[in-house]
Amino acid sequence: MSKEELRKQHQAELARQKNEETARRLAGGGSAGAEGRGPVRTSSELIAYKNANDIPFSKELAIQVDQKNESILLPIYGSMVPFHVSTVKSVTSHQDNRTCTIRIIFNVPGTPFTPHDANSLKFPGATYLKEITFRSKDPRHSSEVVQLIKTLRRHVASRESERAERATLVTQEKLQVSGNRMKLIKLPDLWIRPSFGGRGRKLTGTLEAHVNGFRYATSRPDERVDIMFANVKHAFFQPAEREMITLLHFHLHNHIMVGNKKTKDVQFYVEVMDVVQTLGGGRRSALDPDEIEEEQRERERKNRINMEFQNFVNKVHDLWAQPQFKGLDLEFDMPLRELGFHGVPHKSSAFIVPTSTCLVELIETPFLVVTLSEIEIVNLERVGFGQKNFDMAIVFKDFKRDVLRIDSIPSSSVDGIKEWLDTTDLKYYESRLNLNWRPILKTITEDPEKFIEDGGWEFLNMEASDSDSENTEESDQGYEPSDVEPESASDDEGNDSESLVESDEDEEDSEDSEEEKGKTWEELEREASNADREKGDESDSEDEKRRRKAKALGKSRIPDRRDPKGAPPKRPKFK
Template identity: 80%
Template sequence: MEETEKAIQDPLKLKVKLKAENVDICYPPIFQSGGKFDLRPSASSNDDDLYYESGSVIICAIGARYGGYCSNIARTFLIDANSKQSKAYEVLLRAQNAAISALKPGKMLSSAYKAAVEVVQNELPELLANLSKTAGTGIGLEFRESGLTLNGRNDHLVKPGMVFNVSLGFQNLQSETNNPKTDTFSILLADTVIIANDKPPEVLTLVCSKAVKDVAYSFNEDDAEQHKIQSEPNASEVVLSKASLRSDKQEISKEELRRQHQAELARQKNEETARRLAGGGSVTGGTRGPVKPLSEMIAYKNVGDIPSAKEPMIQVDQKNEAVLLPIYGIMVPFHVSTIKTVTGHQDNRTCTVRIIFNVPGTPFTPHDTNSLKHQGAIYIKEITFRSKDPRHGSEVTQLIKTLRRQVTSRESERAERATLVTQEKLQLAGNRMKPIRLQDLWIRPAFPGRGRKLTGTLEAHINGFRYSTSRPDERVEIMYGNIKHAFFQPAEREMITLLHFRLHNHIMVGNKKTLDIQFYVEVMDVVQTLGSGRRSALDPDEIEEEQRERERKNKINIEFQNFINKVHDHWGQPQFRGLDLEFDQPLRELGFHGVPHKTSAFIVPSSSCLVELIETPPLVITLSEIEIVNLERVGLGQKSFDMAIVFKDFSKDVFRIDSIPSTSLDGVKEWLDTTDIKYYESRLNLNWRAILKTITDDPEKFIEDGGWEFLNLEGSDSETDESQESDQGYQPSDMEVESDSEEEYSDGESLVESDDDDEEEEDSEEESEEDKGKTWEELEREASRADRERGDESDSEEERKRRKAKALGKARLADRRDLIGNAVKRPKH
């Protein structure tokens, strides 16, 4: 497998003229045999040797990437195949060809899978249950375009230029042999196909033949004719391969194609927005409901419940959550929730305690409901006590603050829990299935509380995940139906390998309400102890330590991948198909640096989202929820630009990613165009809050004015302004006032030019040529000639440098005088 990877990444070995730095693999090459088969791209090869005895089947699958674009191919090789194996392969080959032929512009994607099912139904109906559930997916910058899955339910239309990985297979077929390694076999065929406008779909991987005569082998000595392993590609296949490699001169430039696609997206987006605004959908999000009223804060139900005090001094009743204040000799109770702030100040002999209350007309939290109960009553806004006992005053202040913090935290958590959507009950794995475990994981957000943090175990049960530590109160349950997105990010250049879940509805982690939850493992030590001396890169201990880190990283990544594969198998059951659950993996090669929150981070696209999962808070933006993207501060001379993401729900604030390097601009535009997201460019940052308010206030005018096309006008205006600024040349400082007025005049006169102006310009040019000082070369030749006449050829190098600098200074001074002279001599009309 490693040799195959090296061969793919070194085009010279394959005698292909491609740049090696642009070549990469999409996934580790897959080789399977000996009755152990897994037809998914996420499968992995085992350590067993290839089994090629009589009746065996070998599956090979390879995914390669060039310039960020993916391709895929899979072939099945038959060794001394029996009649059942040959018949199954022939039927699958015809089914795949039928699926490819059905991919025509204007047809639904489901027609491809239905065509394949029809072939199997007519020829081998008993194998229909073993047919793969899809006929492949769309492929491009992402290996798997989840929105372009070729199944029986996808009603998206096929369009010219689309590329598909058409993959079909029979899983776990039974062969009547006595050999356990050949009793069970599978067959897989996959090709990369591009959709043309006026001709049949083009199979880009057709050079690798899949005809029965080219994949069936025989190692029997008596059959010399079948011992030939592989036939050379025929002439038509070679021509087809060469035809697929068109030169750049024959193609429309990538920028032009992108511009045309963006124009089409602009039309579609304006139509979609107009329909949505006309129907009143997604203009504003659901308004936040009123805060659920809390139970009335009562410290004591009866006067007799108030504790008696021996001395008139401030007391804190933690059991009843009350503060007793001595007012005119009477202990008056106040519930701690009515207190806004408390401060203490100590002098040499006294202590002052100042208490400010929540009263109507002052800011307060939504949980301070009692302050609004009696609007017409008289409230105490502030009260100050002075004590001769500084120790008591400091102790009381600290007790009130602590009690208030506890009560506020408890009520806030209660209010947040009241807004949670009720989740289904977790069904633990029992006799039906064995729980799938991943151990020694950290969690983010972390559980609250003091003390040492503990790692925990993530378990996959029948209808959800459970994460728990050794502490009984540290437990989190995530239902499969509540998962919106699931991500797996292996450690490559990062310190952690992680699983991340974005949820549909909030859940509580301890006392924190969250939509994002993450489980991770540190693959290497973040802190490294430095020795007294500087270690060499060739130091044996250093090499051994790096090797241990690589082994640990690979081991952890494999453990996570095995966990994901088992979970995917569980999610493949019929009851979960409607949830569309799958672990997505971010694509690092499409990533770019930016500032989504407060610090710079590496932001990476995935098949369905734009994510940044290492820093906190995490960034997860669903691509299907994006209306448009505006790239701001784009222009010559700018080292960075900003990205403003406008959501379909106009009630959401526009999300900004700032300070993206300008070197990433083309990559960002290419990714946005590939994912069918309309983007605009502008030279300035826009006030999106005001823009969205204008749209929501008068959507009809927004539609009449052309929808989002006003952003194009903004871009053209800013370009015109900057072009005018860039035309302004250098002006000497002492001529600033005059040059300004002259420039205004010349701008006005530039629209009409006369022959007299041309003649005067020519005269002035001739004058300036005559008035010009001598060039440095002329001055140097004169100085050398003078030295030879004097016989002074033994000057030191320093002396020659001084003369050269002096002569150069004279030349520059002459040029500056000419420039100023020309500015003064400029004719005025």
């Protein structure tokens, strides 16, 4: 059997196994691999001041901003009324020729795009202030107050969002720092992605492997990340070959905070060559000794960095080989570049590379890490003749998860992708159009029994549908009425064939007889000229006929000047 036939046979077996597995999972209630999403903790009540004595006293009735208590004091009917800055939705100022107007809009529960806070549930019958406007003759003070309110509001909003994200994090175990600093496994001068926040200059850090996890730290005390071994789902080591960086990438089970960002992917990398090149100084020759020396220096630096990363990975592998880490099944995976292909997983084109357990893209952000064991099926869309590109739709076992699309894959990569999917025991289908997967998955989850009865994923099998249509066409062509007898039909066919043969022989005899009694060339020319004349007379209009007739009469009446008697001239003799 050829390689294509073996692949089709294996895919048919995978389709049977996949339908059985999906039927068992749907019958068991739910989709496998669903991530546990805990309820988001609601923020506590926002209190500006616990009692009236804490409100700062002010003789001047003007808008004030209390940075310490995160509140603003507004003069309303001769009294200073405090509001927490989180209740402010927006603040704007408008300056006229003489006065300046400050407009403050508050968050009111029940309005569109405004969530219900704890106070609306606690005081359901309360009346809320929605908007207030002040006029001032001091534009300097007005602009200063508006700027302070906006800055304080932005600071409180970022802190509350970070607190809400931290509330959904899974509590990690504490890092056990290794006591022996001499035998510590570490890799210096690394950059981290995602980077820490802040406006200061970014610094490189050191990655250290301790008793139960990694720690990355810079010289700043607040820039520190701990990654526990138990939280590592996949670890990747990608040396620089055609890229500018050598990297270590960790894909985690649960989110962690890197600075003020919540992430599941943490990457440490080193640039093996300068990304920025100096342009100028004219064109340099390929045989320039300085150019050759620079390339040699870059090659040596790349090899040295790759070797340092490889030594770190080997030492960590020895650490993970200890009995307490056997159950975690941890190892650094390396991408298989020969199986890679170009595609658009997010917004820009990238080089996507398979590994033994995943499909990854670790150079461009946002990163792409797809676990192969979580994939249900793969559908190759827009596959057909004349197409330069096709798309890949990855359906996960968790049907609540959105289908991942990798667009604009070159058609030259389709055979390699099919071979890779088949060797990794992943069932794939082909279609000529893009499918809308959300309603398809919704229909499957709403009525799984009907999905199983209809053959499962075989509705995507394009070859089976084509063979069914061919079978229907053959059945239509082979249909015969029941009242027709086969013998009479065969007799009629024989008679028809005999009559056809006889008529052909009669035609041949008549043609031979006509050729024997053929007309001469003069007769044929005469008939042709008469036919042309008749056709011209029929097609000409009445005016043309009259004009032709008058012209002929005029020629016959004009005498020849050389003949006094008016006799027609003699026709010349042609040789």
